[in-house]
Amino acid sequence: MLIYSQPLELTKFLAAIDNFLHSNFAPGWAIVVEGILVGAMILVMYALIALVMIYIERKIAAFFQARLGPNRVGKYGIFQSLADMIKILIKEVIHIKKADKFLFFVAPFFVIVSSVLAFGELPFGINLHALDFNIGVFYLLSVSSLGIIGILLAGWSSNNKYSMIGAMRSGAQFISYELSAGFALMTIVVLSGSMQFSEIIEGQRYCWNLFNGHLPALIAFIIYLISGHAETNRGPFDLPEAESELTAGYHTEYSGLQFGFFYLSEYLNMFIVAAVAATLFLGGWMPIQIKGWEAFNQVMWYIPSWVWFIGKAGILMFISLWVRWSFPRLRIDLLLNLEWKYLLPINLVNMLVMVMIVLSGFTLTDLFPALFGN
């Protein structure tokens, strides 16, 4: 395999920082400082991505409704979400008299911590991967399902019927769709034979998992997009916070920074779902490469890996917005119908089909090793 030139990659820069720290600190302290730097970077990226996504979402939502969207704060309204952030930060945090104070205070942290933990694990690019270990997919699933505890706590501790109904709906919805999302991801784990993100991405060098596993992978992809969308409480599945019936659902009683946490984590969960789908199905940060076309591959490598990653995740997020502004909200029984009567049985059969395809060697890499094999 040729070594491609990667001029815009951050690898050298990171290595330089690493060298600097190790030459100036004791080895233990260097690692501590690196850990703090990485943590700070993840938190900054977390906030930044949310701001950018809120702006883009408002713009795209407006375009779908033949409006212009925010266009007053800065050119094309690019500072709109920044202004909103400042507004949310300086708003008063209102304490509810008859709320369960401790749980009420703790609930937003559950939500945001679980989403930061999942966010920190994403492979953003070559060497831009804070945590890469052999049960990566499993870790991501388990950590991101912690968020529902926060939502249930928020609904319970608010001592408010709207919040409670919203939280119970969210609980039912999340637990149901988590099954489907998990099975869809497991289908891909079966295909790539690993739960480690770096190995999964490396395995998709010449053929994305979506094409490698053809039919079952496509079904798993669609199911993952649907159930991931449902897990983030958005789009046609936003009945936990259905404005018309529940004012704002589980975060009705929250204000200021605590509401900001819910808001932030909602957007970041959307990003995480898109990023996981991009990593597992669309090759993650790996540029498009064709075996034997070295010049083409080199050109593709000139685009840095994190741009590929953001781009692929961005396309999936756009699809999520598109769906959100296309379909009306589902009723709760129809929502559970969709999961338990359709997605889950299809998923189980699909996983079985995938196992058979992998075992009998009908994946594209097995069928055409000259074209797609690593």
Place this chain on the structure above:
Amino acid sequence: MKFFNYIEGIFTALRSLAGGMIVTWKELFTPKVTMQYPENRKTLTISNRWRSELIMPHDENNEHACTACGICMMNCPNGSIEVLSTTIETEDGKKKKILNKHLWNYGSCTFCNLCVITCPSDAIIFNNEFEGAVFDKSKLLHRLNREDSKLRERKKDTAPATTNTTIKKENKEA
């Protein structure tokens, strides 16, 4: 059979969902309808049916069509119109009302259009000047007839009254 219905249901659902998404995809590229008001003031077009300010059109001779009959004042549901008139006696001994002041209160008007519909001589209309905000309540009281304006003398060769009214109605609707 039930199984086939189940499978068929899935594909019908997928097809209809895809149809919905195609519709919204087209909608994404339609021209945006938002009007950016203060910037587009010069190119702004307001619908002719928009009622904003009651006016009494005067022609070049400073003449209007109001006969001071007071029907608009009687029909106004909330008393926004006040017609002040004096009665004079013409040379041939007939009594005739002359319009002094036609007062209209912008602040209390509900723009119901009843005065314009019922006016027998089409003397008043609503125009499209929608920027009517003022800082003083007294400025909302408009006097519709100009200083020294007169009643337009009706020409002798006009068409009969019946056809005349139908033409007027059509004009109003247009």
